[in-house]
Amino acid sequence: MPKINGNEIRPGNVLEHNGGLWAAVKVDHVKPGKGGAFAQVEMRNLRNGSKLNERFRSADKVERVRLEQKDQQFLYQEGENLIFMDTETYEQIQLPAEILGERRPFLQDGMTITVEFHESEALNASLPQKVTCRVVETEPVVKGQTAANSFKPAVLDNGVKVMVPPFVGQDEDIVINTESMEYAERA
Template identity: 85%
Template sequence: MAKINGNEIRIGNVLEHNGGLWAAVKVDHVKPGKGGAFAQVEMRNLRNGSKLNERFRSADKVEKVRLEQKDQQFLYETDGMLTFMDIETYEQIELPAELLGDCRPFLQDGMIAVIEFHEEEALNARLPQKVTCKIVETEPVVKGQTAANSFKPAILDNGVRVMVPPFVGQDEDIVVNTETMEYSERA
């Protein structure tokens, strides 16, 4: 494990802090008028899901943990637990569905997700950055509407509501960025 300074913490970093493994969810670098700068870090515990807000000064040293990443295929969900299978060894693991948070509706049958392990313990799951979805409901195209940056609401086949450009119609496949939950392009 590597030690990093408090001002080097980035979103997605996994830190060993107070005897637990924490993922940095939100990082704000604050430069107050008086005193030294610090990083305000919102962290989520990878084992129990609790949240913690912590301040790290640039002089503070933090243990950065490197997680082993494996591609695994999503099989099914039962009682709030997601079952994934290692595509090489066919071993199956279960992870709680709330790990995915807002991205949960984008998980599709047979999808390959990246599962992060720490010493053989599965801790986290990440979906592909871009997922293809079908639009089931949106407003029709209005002729002559050419204003730049105009978007209209659309509901996807997984129930998620996104904003799409006016030229995209109903029953079309689009690519959605799972990190920002925004329209990316036509499929």
């Protein structure tokens, strides 16, 4: 595995540190008036989700880990586990439902997601950036209500509550951004 200097750490890098695998969430480069420059790195443990703040000087060497990304197709849920199939080898794997966190309701039958592996251990899973959902409950459309920043609450077919523009009505399909969990556009 390649070693990088402490000042080369970027958000999204996966590092091997203190015997664990950590994802760099936030990186601030600090140049104090006295002493050498350093990178203040906020990291999240990929195995248990704990957080850690660490300082790395430019002379510090850190082990950077490359994760293997594979596309997996969602088949079904079995108890607390989600069953996925590798789209190339047709091999099935079982992952805990909490690997998706709060984005779990947006997982739909047959959806292809990207799973990141480190030596055959699944560490992270990400949904497509945009997912189409149906509005099942919202206030009726009011004519003439065109204020720039007016949004109204809506409940989607997966039970998630989001804010939508006033022109979106019930039983309409909308596109949700899964990263921000907000309304993106009409479907």
